[in-house]
Each structure stands twice: as C-alpha cells, then as structure tokens.
Amino acid sequence: MAEQTLANHSDRLNAINIYPVADADTGTNLYLTVRAAAQGLAELEPSDVGTTMAAAGRAAMEQARGNSGTLFAVSLAAMAEPLFDAQRLNGPLLASALHRAQLRAWSALSEPMPGTILSVLEAAARGAASVESAMNGDESNQTLAHTIESAVSAAREAVVLTESQLVVLSEARVVDAGGVGLLLILDCLRSVIVGEPLQEDLLDGLSGYKVQDPNIALSMPEQEGVEVMCTISLTPLAAAGLRLELDGMGDSVIMSAVSEQADPTGAYPWRLHVHVPSAPMALEAIRAVGDPSNVSISALSATAAEDSHELL
Incomplete structure (x- = not known):
C-alpha cells in the first residue's frame, strides 16, 4: 500500500522538495526505497514481526535513495529491533519501535535539523508513547489502533510545523517534502492496522500541496554538486x-x-x-x-x- 501511495504522490512531493537541496526527487526517492523494502519481502518465509521488519529494513538500506529515502530506511531497520520474536504487533511494541527509529535516524545524520522528516518521526514516536503510557502496557488491538492513530495525528501536526522551522520552507511557503512522505507511510500503516481506508483529508491545508500549486522546486536556483x-x-x-x-x-x-x-x-x-x-x-x-x-x-x-x- 505504501508503495502505491507514494507512487501516486511522488510528483507533488518532488514539487515541494527544496531542502536540503532543491533537487525535486524526494517523492521518487521515497517510492524507490519503499519499493526495495517490498521486494525484499516478496520471497520471505513467514516469520516473527521483527525478522520480517529487519528483512524489509535491510533491503531498503541497500537500495536507499536520497536523504529522505536513506533516513526512512534507517528508521525501518531500527524499528525491527524491539520486535524480534513478537508474533503480533501491539501498542507498546509499536511505541518502542518508533522510539528506536527516531533515535537511530537522528544519530545517522551528521547535522540533523528540525523541520524535516526527523521532526515528523520524533513527533510520531511521542504520539505513540503518550498512548502507551496512558494505557499502562495494554496489548489489546484497541490500544494498538489508538497508538497508531495518535502517532499519525502527531506526525500531521509536525508536518504543519516544518514550514516555520526552516527559513527556506518559510520563504517558499511549503512544508517539508520528506515529512509529508513519512506521514503518508504512517497513514498506510494506520489503514492496515485499523482496517480503514487512507484518510482523504490527511493532507488538506498543507502549504504548497494542492495540485494547482506551482512546482516550487523548479523555480529555485540551480544546485551545484x-x-x-x-x-x-x-x-x-x-x-x-x-x-x-x-x-x-x-x-x-x-x-x-x-x-x-x-x-x-x-x-x-x-x-x-x-x-x-x-x-x-x-x-x-x-x-x-x-x-x-x-x-x-x-x-x-x-x-x-x-x-x-x-x-x-
């Protein structure tokens, strides 16, 4: 599902990709990285949640593309660590996995910056942790649903904030492309867990994301290097x-x-x-x-x- 969703949104994500460089490829890079993860699972024998996630993470890491794709691959691989030997996902495990992911992603980048995919991942982890703390370790499916819903909601708020956290985004009046891509992936996970469609209004109101908005990346100065x-x-x-x-x-x-x-x-x-x-x-x-x-x-x-x- 995430692969197809990113394919559907890649053009718009590319259009607002101006940080750290305006190379208009965040949507493409995230799509290719997620596709690599999916292909890594294609011939995998059924196993525990952690082993499955680790296989996806390794496949994504080996073929990761761009800043956002690489950081997502790092996050995916890190999420596997608390999930080994788990036969099913639950709320506390998801919260732990997201926490591990944001720690690993922030440490992987030499100069991490707020207002990027890192901030959105950190917010998702906090949202999940708030439910885990309130439910005191409840492993029910209902708590799992609340956990992912809280993570997506917090991630959505963090995406909105990216516009004000980086000067280049504020001046261009757009949100961070990598952050939006991660939000879409998280909503795909929410859709699978709760058995509901993707949220049609998830991206409503995000600066620069309407179909009729200009391709801001193409209007930026040429990048060298x-x-x-x-x-x-x-x-x-x-x-x-x-x-x-x-x-x-x-x-x-x-x-x-x-x-x-x-x-x-x-x-x-x-x-x-x-x-x-x-x-x-x-x-x-x-x-x-x-x-x-x-x-x-x-x-x-x-x-x-x-x-x-x-x-x-």
Whole structure:
C-alpha cells in the first residue's frame, strides 16, 4: 500500500522538495526505497514481526535513495529491533519501535535539523508513547489502533510545523517534502492496522500541496554538486573516521549500519550518503578505506538529466 501511495504522490512531493537541496526527487526517492523494502519481502518465509521488519529494513538500506529515502530506511531497520520474536504487533511494541527509529535516524545524520522528516518521526514516536503510557502496557488491538492513530495525528501536526522551522520552507511557503512522505507511510500503516481506508483529508491545508500549486522546486536556483550513495563494509572506528572526512568535504552525511552482524574482521555493512562538490573527491576517500558497492551518483539539480549509476 505504501508503495502505491507514494507512487501516486511522488510528483507533488518532488514539487515541494527544496531542502536540503532543491533537487525535486524526494517523492521518487521515497517510492524507490519503499519499493526495495517490498521486494525484499516478496520471497520471505513467514516469520516473527521483527525478522520480517529487519528483512524489509535491510533491503531498503541497500537500495536507499536520497536523504529522505536513506533516513526512512534507517528508521525501518531500527524499528525491527524491539520486535524480534513478537508474533503480533501491539501498542507498546509499536511505541518502542518508533522510539528506536527516531533515535537511530537522528544519530545517522551528521547535522540533523528540525523541520524535516526527523521532526515528523520524533513527533510520531511521542504520539505513540503518550498512548502507551496512558494505557499502562495494554496489548489489546484497541490500544494498538489508538497508538497508531495518535502517532499519525502527531506526525500531521509536525508536518504543519516544518514550514516555520526552516527559513527556506518559510520563504517558499511549503512544508517539508520528506515529512509529508513519512506521514503518508504512517497513514498506510494506520489503514492496515485499523482496517480503514487512507484518510482523504490527511493532507488538506498543507502549504504548497494542492495540485494547482506551482512546482516550487523548479523555480529555485540551480544546485551545484552531486549526491553520492553506496554500501561499504567498515569497522565502527573506520566508519567514524570516514564520516569525519566526509563532513569536512561535503554535507548531508548519513551513515548507518545495514545490519548488526559483523564479519570475521569486525566490519559491518554501512549505507552511506553525502552531498559533495564532485564525485571523485568522495569516492577517493571511500575507496581508501574499503570497497564500495551499490554506488549511485546523482546531480543535485531539479533539471538534471537522468541519474548516472556506477555499480561496483
């Protein structure tokens, strides 16, 4: 459901994608990342909730696209951790999963900012936690429904607030595209849990989101530089060193472990994302410490030609 919903909304999400760069691809990136998660589950044998979520998270992480897609993939993988061995989802588990997700997502980004998908995820976690606290650990289906409804409601309020939290959004009079994308995904989860359709009025009144609103991303100044993404196996110490080096040459640095399983050398697979002036400078630093795979290089421009991909 989330895959189709994001496909339906990708054009509008792209149109308001102006932060951290106006490259008009948030909707596309979230769609492709969620599609990767869905494909990762296609041939999975039935298992507990955590194992299923972890498989989706790994698949999403390995093919994550863009800032929002990478942060969503990080969140999805983190949500699995409290759910292992659970045969069914309940309110306390959902609250714990969302809490874990927002902690991991905030820590994955070198310079996290309010007014983004991070703020919306944090609000969703708070909304879920408020129900869990009030219901004192009740594991009934009714409490699960209240928990996801509270999470979606809090996320919706947080999306509205994004416009006032970042100057670039305030000046353009739009809400954050990644935040709206996460809100749509959460409402898909709500729809499945409570057995009701998606909320038709969920996005009503969000600045810049009416169909007739202009494509604000295309009116922004051209962006210079490229977005580099890859997967690479590193020890935690080597990963910290690479993050520090990438922080010095670019921005929007996101690094998070794809799984908690280390190889015999103590290295973990990491998903890496960075915006840099040119690809060679980032790739040189990356290749100096490891052998990257699933390498993707994209121009940071809303009018750029089709992405170029280098697979190693």
